[in-house]
Amino acid sequence: MASFDLDFNKSLWLFFLQIKGNRQANTHDDSIIRKSNNNFFDILFRKLAKKRRVKYISTLLAYQYRERGIWMRLRTDAWFVMVDISLDDQTWYANFRVSRHTFQFILDQIEDDIVHENTRLRKAVSPRCRLAMALYYLASTAEYRTIANLFGVSPSFVCICVREVFQAIIDNMKSSFVFFPKDEELDAIVKVYKERWGFPMCCGAIDGTHIPIIAPTENHADYVNRKGYHSIVMQAVVDSNYLFRDMVIGWPGSVHDARVLSNSHLYRLGNEGKLFVGNLSENISGTLVNPLILGDPAYPLLLWLMKPYQHSPDITASQKYFNYRLSRARMTVENTFGRWKGRFRRFLKKVDMNVTNVCITVAASCILHNLCEISHEEIVDEWLTDVQASAAADNDEYLVQDLLVTPDASDIRDALTDYFMSDGGANMGCGGS
Helix, strand or coil, X not given: CHHHHHHHHHHHHHHHHHHHHHHHHHHHHHHHHHHCCCCHHHHHHHHHHHHHHHHHHHHHXXXXXXXXCCCCCCCCCHXXXXXXXXXXXXXXXXXXXXXXXXXXXXXXXXHHHHCCXXXXXXXXXXXHHHHHHHHHHHHCCCCHHHHHHHHCCCHHXXXXXXXXXXXXXXXXXXXXXXXXXXXXXXXXXXXXXXXXXXXXXXXXXXXXXXXXXXXXXXXXXXXXXXXXXXXXXEEEEECCCCCEEEEEEEEECCCCHHHHHHCCHHHHHHHCCCCCCCCCCXXXXXXXXXXXXXXXXXXXXXXXXXXXXXXXXXXXXXXXXXXXXXXXXXXXXXXXXXXXXXXXXXXXXXXXXXXXXXXXXXXXXXXXXHHHHHCCCCXXXXXHHHHHHXXXXXXXXXCCCCCCCCXXXXXXXXXXXXXXXXXXXXXXXXXXX
């Protein structure tokens, strides 16, 4: 077969060269013919016929089959196949930070959104491999190139894949795993805060944390925070079970926590009295107290948002004790951030994405965190070691003047202060985790 192809190609080339030679030789003949007053149309038809033959042979030569070289770099997904099939559950959990059961649950939720068809050029990467790639990205600080080598794909594919998976998680799972509590669930959260953390009528705690990012191409100076590095801010409300209940993600790192709050949907609902559904309330020291969210000194004092007294020479012992009790109960938000960053180490270093994709990644990771907490997935102590070192960098508790304080909000804080100094409130809760 090979010799036949070779002989056929030789014949085509010889025929092609012969036609070109005849065309050059006939140029002189044509001039003689014109001088001989031959028929003009005969000459024209002869030239057109020659051109057609040349084009035909040229086309045949151009489309002759030639053996291609390497058209795609050879890659292997042997590592993922080995982990998926051969290794034990503990090794799986160490690499992906979710159990196999939870992994399959996530896959069932998003598979239709991340499945792709095979093409004539190559087979599509399976949904299972795509999800594993995204989880490995969150669970490690590995570069795109390293992840690409482990899963047998290109670095650019890793960027595209993880964004697609995270968007699918948000679209299919957010409404089921991130929402404000109500009815019996709200009652249970308030009960835990009172019995375990010693703070009555508390349904959550609010704080902000910085996500390190590479310098954006636009307005990069706005993203430099007080610590001197580029970041975006995530404001989060969490409950006593270390679940994210509300997130605001994407404000530049230089923006104050109070500004993030004042521009949020949470702030509008709280001020309109629509944040908590139901009539849950308690009479504390003669004052009717509705569900409260606990914040640090960076936030305003509102009917639904409680903050400490400002430190000053005139602060009383009872006010200091109130600050201690509030700070102890507010540890739930700091613990939640620690567990979240410990589980998904990606946010301990600069996230190499544009701001839009970072927001998608953070939101998806919060949804996965809630799923893991609800499923009682283990938090390994070693995961929290690096988180403790970065916790101080998020401490932006610089004060804002209480310009938004209302008499009712101040009365609620004073009533809680009196309650904590009473026999009934002094020994309530132990602050345990």
